Amino acid sequence: MHDLKDRPLIVQSDLMVLLDERKPDAEQAREKLVLFMDAIRRAGAIHTYRMTPLTLWNAAASGFTAEDIVGWLTAYSRYELPFQAEAMIRKLIGRYGKLWLSNDSERLMMNGDDTLLEELSGQASIMQYVTIRLNSGSWELENYCRGPLKQELTRLGYPVIDLAGYHAGEVLEVELRKRTLRDRMFELRDYQQSAVELFYKEGTVQGGSGVIVLPCGAGKTIVGIAALARLGRATLILTSNSTSVKQWKDELLDKTTLQDSEVGQYCGALKQVRPVTIATYTILTHRKSKEMPFTHMKLFTERDWGLIIYDEVHLLPAPVFRMTADIQATRRLGLTATLVREDGCAEDVYSLIGPKQFDMQWKLAEASAHIAAVSCTEIRVPLHKNVSASYAQASARSKFRLAAENPGKIAIVEKLLQEHAGKPTLIIGQYLNQLNELAARLQVPLLTGEVPQQERQNLYERFKAGDLSVLIVSKVANFAVDLPDAAVAIQISGSFGSRQEEAQRIGRLLRPKAGANQAWFYTIVTDQTKETEFAMRRQLFMLEQGYHYERISITSDEDRQEEAAAL
Structure with a gap:
């Protein structure tokens, strides 16, 4: 490691970090920063990054610890790490995994660290969902509150892991082809297989909900199709436009054993509800006036979906978030090339779709x-x-x-x-x-x-x-x-x-x-x-x-x- 004056980072007490790209090891430091920070601005050679509860919790969900993050910052920092910054990193990372939802004989429960539950007992926005404080470390909740509670906990700075499980959904007989209809050999790339496994997490109650981040062109659609085939359940796929609807259908028919009659398109003049149905965000949020209900939001309940795939999840509109809050018992997979949202709704993606489970850096791809x-x-x-x-x-x-x-x-x-x-x-x-x-x-x-x-x-x-x-x-x-x-x-x-x-x-x-x-x-x-x-x-x-x-x-x-x- 270079002399202190040549190190590329300046860590501030407000969780901002300045990266000087002119210094040796700047590129190596940047590769670490992107694992737990967001870039927010640059001025010449100086790049500014920011740690937030969300960036730290996504890092924790990926297996990184407070020791990892403090160690990286210390190794590349020009000055001693501010005490306030280190304390806040340890506090926020330390909250991850300390609260979890579970299902006990059809009762929704929140369990966790006594200290955190005591802190939350003073929050009226949380206590409105609590029916019984059973004992130390366990609260019974209103069954309907699974989504809204997770949103509110995230907003307050308390991440909760959802282990309440999922209903299975309608069975769908489907397998991946080894040779596509276009007569090409087909198999998942290693990273695509890893992404599917991390989402599925067979044998645990932690799988089935989260976001996969892959560069454009790296096969996000393939990951979605493979997850669908792995689960073997009726699936609703939501995407950004009608061109994408057609592309999803073409890929499903080419790379799986699904038949044309099993894949429906729900956009434009077509309103087909089939075991696999592909719709656009635009049609779901259509209504005749601002006072009228959303005409097609019923699609979420028209079949017993076992999986909902949110393609381009960073585009998810607010009405779909609200509907997603009500269907937390259905497995959810978000696909995107970037979790950047310009509307400040990244917290809702985290709480309602799930944490980032796989993130492939573009330069690695x-x-x-x-x-x-x-x-x-x-x-x-x-x-x-x-x-x-x-x-x-x-x-x-x-x-x-x-x-x-x-x-x-x-x-x-x-x-x-x-x-x-x-x-x-x-x-x-x-x-x-x-x-x-x-x-x-x-x-x-x-x-x-x-x-x-x-x-x-x-x-x-x-x-x-x-x-x-x-x-x-x-x-x-x-x-x-x-x-x-x-x-x-x-x-x-x-x-x-x-x-x-x-x-x-x-x-x-x-x-x-x-x-x-x-x-x-x-x-x-x-x-x-x-x-x-x-x-x-x-x-x-x-x-x-x-x-x-x-x-x-x-x-x-x-x-x-x-x-x-x-x-």
Whole structure:
């Protein structure tokens, strides 16, 4: 280990940690930090991470101890670990596993450490669910409160392990194929098998509820299918859009013994409720007005589901959380590439779906060639002279949009297309006016939410077949779209500082490629504007995963063409 002054971490008493990427061992320290912290900002070479009860409990659920975390921080810290920080880490980690729910002759019980239960006895929001304080270390609860109680305990800072068990659900005869219908050999990769085993946990009451985190392109759908086959129970699969519904069905029929008549699609005009039913979050949250009930939420109870799979669990809308709180006796599996939520609902994922049970770092997957190696580049361009006056007088929100729609970006897009001519390329943006203008100029198809589903599917198929080398897409392609051959993505605008969106867009490139297994991601931002501030936040998750953005600056309108040509 290097001298203290060369160590990369500064640990603060408020559980914030500063990482100086210029110091030796910074990369090794970062690999440890991501196991129990969230990245929240960066300023130059200084990255700021934050420990929260949730990040520490997820680390504890993965088997890490307070000794592990304190040891890592001490080893890489430039200064002595603050007493307050160490005490808080030990306190929060120490609470994990000290409270648990159980089922005793159909009675819901909360058991645990006497000290913690005594602390909770003063919380009215908890005691409303307690019917009898039976004895030291055991309380009988209202049977209906399993979900709401877990939410409230998480909010108060007391993690509870749910050992109350699950009902089995309707039996489903299903097995994984050894050879797919497409006549390819099929077997789970080692990490996919590990993820399924950690979720299932045969012979224990701890399995059957939790979140699996895998990079885009690493086979989250396969993990879900394998868990379904392992349990052999009727399954409800919830996903982000109708394109994903079709992809899930195709994969189920290709890789399992399920028949077409056993797999239903519940979206658009199709309302099929079958032993395996795939629906969208959008249809579940549909209602005729804000005063009316949700029309299709009854899907949760239309069959005796033994498993509910939440694809892209970081997108779970609030009404589905509320329904999930009521069905805690059903096994639940969350799948995602990133647990980052911009709406602050990560606690609800933890309490209602379950803790993080498997998390594969993106760079580890890349090193094993399970995903493509992606080169990330940020290109900063000046604000076009035609909009500079409007920008100066605009509101903060309007400033961001003017910068995002900067006409000066178009020339850069054209040069990048020349640089990567012939490679399957996605141009991704947020604003329809900008995308329509670009589509007209480049004479390239544009895919937005307004495009009918059949036409949308045709464009995807043409792109996958190689008949279409460039496709412009709006945010409809952020999630669960299978475009395995995409090798280049050019982002021209996005949703403010969404780390989640940045990761998902890069994820469109990650499926393994023939040959060098290489892909390229470009994000074009307007220099010295609101957009650069948001771009730095957008990149945080990818930086946390060990990716680096090369930065290229185009200094003026006059030399944009010359410098763009050098890309």
